[in-house]
Amino acid sequence: MTFAHRHLLGIEQLSATDITTLLDLADSYVDLNRQSHKHSDALAGLTQINMFFENSTRTQASFEIAGKRLGADVMNMAMQASSIKKGETLIDTAMTLNAMHPDLLVVRHPQSGAVDLLAQKVNCAVLNAGDGRHEHPTQALLDALTIRRAKGRLHRLSVAICGDIAHSRVARSNIMLLGKMENRIRLIGPPTLMPAGIAEFGVEVFDDMTQGLQDVDVVMMLRLQKERMDGGFIPSEREYYHRYGLDADKLAHARPDAIVMHPGPMNRGVEIDGTLADDINRSVIQDQVEMGVAVRMAAMDLLARNRSAAA
Amino acid sequence: MAQTVFLNAQIIDPETKNVAPGGLLVERGVIAGRLPADAPAPNGAHVVDCAGKYLAPGIVDIGVQVCEPGERHKESYRSAGLAAAAGGVTTMVTRPDTLPAIDSPETLEFVTRRAKETAQVNVVPMAALTKGREGREMTEIGFLMDAGAIAFTDCDRVITDTKVFSRALTYARSLGALVIAHPQDPGLSKGSAATSGKFASLRGLPAVSPMAERMALDRDIALIEMTGAKYHADQITCARALPPLARAKANGLDITAGTSIHHLTLNALDVADYRTFFKLRPPLRDEEDRLAIVQAVADGLIDVVCSMHSPQDEESKRLPFEEAASGAVGLETLLPAAMRLVHAGLVDLPTLWRAMSFNPAKRLGLASGRISPGAPADLVVFDANAPFVLDRSTLSSKSRNTPFDGARMQGKVLQTYVNGACVYARD
Numbered sequence A: 001m002t003f004a005h006r007h008l009l010g011i012e013q014l015s016a017t018d019i020t021t022l023l024d025l026a027d028s029y030v031d032l033n034r035q036s037h038k039h040s041d042a043l044a045g046l047t048q049i050n051m052f053f054e055n056s057t058r059t060q061a062s063f064e065i066a067g068k069r070l071g072a073d074v075m076n077m078a079m080q081a082s083s084i085k086k087g088e089t090l091i092d093t094a095m096t097l098n099a100m101h102p103d104l105l106v107v108r109h110p111q112s113g114a115v116d117l118l119a120q121k122v123n124c125a126v127l128n129a130g131d132g133r134h135e136h137p138t139q140a141l142l143d144a145l146t147i148r149r150a151k152g153r154l155h156r157l158s159v160a161i162c163g164d165i166a167h168s169r170v171a172r173s174n175i176m177l178l179g180k181m182e183n184r185i186r187l188i189g190p191p192t193l194m195p196a197g198i199a200e201f202g203v204e205v206f207d208d209m210t211q212g213l214q215d216v217d218v219v220m221m222l223r224l225q226k227e228r229m230d231g232g233f234i235p236s237e238r239e240y241y242h243r244y245g246l247d248a249d250k251l252a253h254a255r256p257d258a259i260v261m262h263p264g265p266m267n268r269g270v271e272i273d274g275t276l277a278d279d280i281n282r283s284v285i286q287d288q289v290e291m292g293v294a295v296r297m298a299a300m301d302l303l304a305r306n307r308s309a310a311a
Numbered sequence B: 001m002a003q004t005v006f007l008n009a010q011i012i013d014p015e016t017k018n019v020a021p022g023g024l025l026v027e028r029g030v031i032a033g034r035l036p037a038d039a040p041a042p043n044g045a046h047v048v049d050c051a052g053k054y055l056a057p058g059i060v061d062i063g064v065q066v067c068e069p070g071e072r073h074k075e076s077y078r079s080a081g082l083a084a085a086a087g088g089v090t091t092m093v094t095r096p097d098t099l100p101a102i103d104s105p106e107t108l109e110f111v112t113r114r115a116k117e118t119a120q121v122n123v124v125p126m127a128a129l130t131k132g133r134e135g136r137e138m139t140e141i142g143f144l145m146d147a148g149a150i151a152f153t154d155c156d157r158v159i160t161d162t163k164v165f166s167r168a169l170t171y172a173r174s175l176g177a178l179v180i181a182h183p184q185d186p187g188l189s190k191g192s193a194a195t196s197g198k199f200a201s202l203r204g205l206p207a208v209s210p211m212a213e214r215m216a217l218d219r220d221i222a223l224i225e226m227t228g229a230k231y232h233a234d235q236i237t238c239a240r241a242l243p244p245l246a247r248a249k250a251n252g253l254d255i256t257a258g259t260s261i262h263h264l265t266l267n268a269l270d271v272a273d274y275r276t277f278f279k280l281r282p283p284l285r286d287e288e289d290r291l292a293i294v295q296a297v298a299d300g301l302i303d304v305v306c307s308m309h310s311p312q313d314e315e316s317k318r319l320p321f322e323e324a325a326s327g328a329v330g331l332e333t334l335l336p337a338a339m340r341l342v343h344a345g346l347v348d349l350p351t352l353w354r355a356m357s358f359n360p361a362k363r364l365g366l367a368s369g370r371i372s373p374g375a376p377a378d379l380v381v382f383d384a385n386a387p388f389v390l391d392r393s394t395l396s397s398k399s400r401n402t403p404f405d406g407a408r409m410q411g412k413v414l415q416t417y418v419n420g421a422c423v424y425a426r427d
Helices: A016-033 A058-069 A090-098 A114-119 A137-151 A169-180 A237-244 A274-278 A285-310 B077-086 B105-118 B141-146 B162-175 B198-203 B211-227 B239-250 B261-265 B287-299 B334-343 B349-364
Strands: A047-052 A073-078 A104-109 A125-131 A158-162 A184-188 A204-206 A218-221 A259-261 B003-013 B018-027 B030-035 B046-049 B054-057 B059-064 B089-094 B122-125 B178-181 B230-233 B255-260 B304-306 B379-389 B408-418 B421-425
Touching (some): A016 A137, A016 A169, A047 A090, A058 A104, A058 A125, A058 A137, A104 A114, A104 A285, A125 A285, A137 A218, A137 A259, A137 A285, A158 A169, A259 A285, B003 B030, B003 B349, B003 B379, B059 B077, B059 B304, B059 B334, B077 B408, B089 B408, B141 B162, B162 B211, B162 B230, B211 B239, B239 B255, B239 B287, B255 B261, B255 B287, B255 B349, B261 B334, B304 B349, B334 B349
Parallel strands (some): A047 A104, A104 A125, A158 A218, B003 B046, B003 B054, B059 B089, B089 B122, B178 B230, B230 B255, B255 B304
Antiparallel strands (some): B003 B018, B018 B030, B054 B379, B379 B408
16 A cells, blocks of 8 residues: 655645545545444554644544544644734744644645645645645545445546535545546536636536536535625525525436535535435435544545654 | 947847947947947957947836835845846836835935935836825825936726826826826736636636736726826736737827736746745736737837836745735846747847837936947846856845746846946856
8 A cells, every 4th residue: 555645735646546545544444433442553652733724613523533543642723713813924833833743734724725835844744624725635535435435436427516616625626536536527506606717627517507417426515605705706695595506306407316415514505405415315414524534544544654654 | 538348249239129249339438339349449448348248238127126115124225236237237217115105205305315325226216106005196296206206106006096097197197207007907806816717726726817907908098098198007918908008009199018027938837836936916827828928029019028026025925825925026037037038039139128128218218228329338248148047045136036046047147337337247
């Protein structure tokens, strides 16, 4: 098993083999996590620091549990309340933490590229837990694991990604991952929420939900990032729900066995119908959360192995 | 007394668009006449043997930011003067976007004095068009001209209120003052850090369409047509802005346009992994736009090539891309970077020198930029072919935010003369 990377900054840097290696290892951690004794010593003696410059509940909890189950010493730093508010620059904060000799640094930051910048300045392995609208690699990996387990494969599937593509790092990482694994990708959303030049990414773009969902195997809904909107991308939430919210009628255009995904947290009644989100025959949203822990365990395990091999 | 002869040179004459072997006689800091290539040196004259290298009028760089007053740690008149001399720039036309802005005769006199005391090249200051560059009230354009302001500009701030701008243009016209503007629609470009397209989308950067430049230029052209003002667009960087520019010129409006050397030699992909030294305003464009702008310089549609020298300290650049400051230093790299266009066969030397020296001087009403008798002996001797790898730690600027660090370049300044006096000689 080889995984020749110092950091996990994005899907862009990974090969199809890297992705498969990571998902295979994650599969074994799903098994571990389902046992009553869920502990391994893969990261015993290592220090993991979670630095979240942007609010997060589920991703931070997922990384924390993943680290603890592998025996790491995990520390959470709520960066919003800390020295960054006192005017310290990102690099100074990183250098300060670096001096405490962490082994794994999990970073979320509201600006694209900030995690790359930080990774250039520290000695430890850095995991990108989301940077601006750039990448969110562990989310794409957990989505991939969920799809692979539900569909039995991760290639030659037709996947629709729906909603606020422009502001979504989840969409970017998923487009890259699903493309590398040779799937057909359809992006659906209002043109105001579609990034420029997106058609050059090897995807099909639709602004009509029923056309876009035609015969797809997987429907990935995105959160409507209300906090990112500086106004005027869509006329109203209710018009958005009418045209782009996923409900049973729209889903009927997808394949009968199509699965429904959402990275959470959901705005029920804005981008997805609440009943559909809870439908255990269609929705794999809870599976995604479970896979998240396993994928993050696998990613940290692989990066830690590289560190000990290099040491 | 005080005669200098330049012998054995390849003389670039941008006025007549000619390159020819020859010599030059300089008396009391002024060009006295051309000499044959093998002319004997007059008795007692100081002889400069150019060893077959190029001799050209020094560069007149419109839009240099020197950070006095306010941020002298980024660039002073002394450090900018050294950088200019090392880059073959003999006249710096300085920007008023300092702290505070140069918007009164008093601040203008301060910078003029600082420049005279410390800079070794000519410094011609511009002043703000509106007080505090806030786009609300025009500055004392008349008094500022009396104090030596050569042109009026709010730099990268766009005057959004068209009533304010049209009145300022009208008033400026009555005094024959040149107004320099930054065509960039402020609404569309708000919050952007890159040019929209595949690359910005891939990197997740907030981006602006190059159409923002076209829109603002269209607006400004309408205002020039209305007011009859003398106008220069500081940086035209995209293909879509060229047809309206060409039409405005054909219609006889008093309009000229410039572009920056960075937009001529780099494109949006150079940002790569969020390299903030490549963050400029306007942002770097796609390759098609870059090539269209190079062609416009070759055709003379774009009149002026400048460095848009914008010093930023390390702290302002060592930040996430969106937060990082915009701008790059360029005084010392303008000539070698411009030689890339010559070596690539895209622009010839006389045309390039029209854009870097003759045209800007003419537009500003300066006597320099020419190599004919009576012009000041502001000269540069350079080797067009000498290769080197740029090491930013060798730059004379206090700020070293150059996008060319580590770049292979060709073209070295050997000597620079201002009013006949040598201000730089490569050892």
